[in-house]
Amino acid sequence: MNTTDRHPLVAAYLDAVARETAELPAERRAELLADLREHIEVSGAEGDDQIRAALAGLGEPRTVAASALAEEAPTGRAPVSGPVRGRLTAVLLGASGVLLLLNPWVGAVVLIAALVLLWGAPRWTGRQKALGTAAGVAVPVAVLLGVLLADASRIGIVELLLMLVFSLVVPLLGAVMLLRAARR
Amino acid sequence: MNEAGDRVPSQLRKGVLEYCVLALLRDEPKYGVELVAELSAVSVMTTSQGTIYPLLSRLRREGLVATELRDSPSGPPRRYYTLTGVGRASLAEFAQAWPLFRDAVDHFLTDPQGDSA
Known part of the structure; x- marks a missing residue:
């Protein structure tokens, strides 16, 4: 990672945006600051002059903050799916593997519900x-x-344990991936 | 740009900027800096590039775009924005309404006494 976000000019700019957006929900403010930081990093500005130009392009902290506060006001278009639905999807998916082993019917219903969501x-x-x-x-x-495929007589404790770990870990990895993606 | 000189473009942008963003995503996912650069290339569309990010955040919350972090061949990973089905439908709706709206405004500006639109 480069050192852009530790540059004093960038830090001062982000601090100013943070101050001006004190009214925003913390999560929204953090997202905005992360977006701005990423913009500066991706634009590859290095050295005081380039960083100053990149910050000037972003605009006055007050202008950026005003736009963030304006977007927070209701627009009449409802969020299509709240964070609750996203988390529910991930939890159902994560639990489906173990449930399938415990009770195939319950597991199948949970898995299908997760996939529909x-x-x-x-x-x-x-x-x-x-x-x-x-x-x-x-x-x-x-x-x-x-x-x-397997010969039933050859399924021992080791195979059962492997199966258990597999059905625990793989859907959980999927759930974690979805949660992380939804947060971005 | 001074406060008074920016007033009209700023008012006009409010309703249409998000559809310009959706239109830029119609053919392929793009990352933030790329989107901002393409919007800024048309001078009336942005004066402060940073104001695009709150807009993108709202479009994501409303399900019009989805985001995905991808590695870049050079530099840090980039957050790509993709048009969703909902976003595509919203863009189509706007694309249909816009010519009528534009013609109506032109009508009043050029021929306000005309007897039919």
Whole structure:
């Protein structure tokens, strides 16, 4: 990571934006500051002059803050899916693997619910939805393959433990990926 | 630009800027700096580039765009913005309404006494 965000000019600019946006919810303010910091980093400004130019391009802290406060006002267009729905999707997906092992019917219902919520939500890109789906479907596919291919007499405690870990970890990884993506 | 001189463009931008952003995302995902640069290339669209980020944040909350962090061949990872189905529908709606709106304004500006629009 470069040192842009520790540059005193950048720090002073971000502090000014933070002061002017004191009325914003903390989460929204943090997001704005992260976006501005990322903009400066991605634009590759280095040295005082370039950084000064990049900050001038962003505009007065007060102007940026005013626009953030204005966007916070209700616009009449309701958020399509709140953070609650995103978290519910991730929790259902994360739990589906273990539930499938404990009770296939309950697990199947939970997994299907998670996938319906996932594909109906606009917050994730197609690639993230596909990854989430793969993480959820991996467990039933693995169990099915295990049943079809393995000789039942050869399934010992080690195989069972491996199966348990697999059905715990893979959907959880998918859930974590979705949560992180939704927060961005 | 002085306060008075920016007033009209600033008022006009309010209703249309978000659709310009959606239009820029129509064919491919783009990252913030890229979007800002393309908007700034048309001078009336932005005066303060930083004001785009609160707009992008709202578009994401409303489900019109989705975001994804991707590695870059050079420099830090970039947050890419993608048009969602909802965003595409909203853009189509605007694209349909805009010519009628533009013609109506032109009508009043050029021929306010005209008897039909």
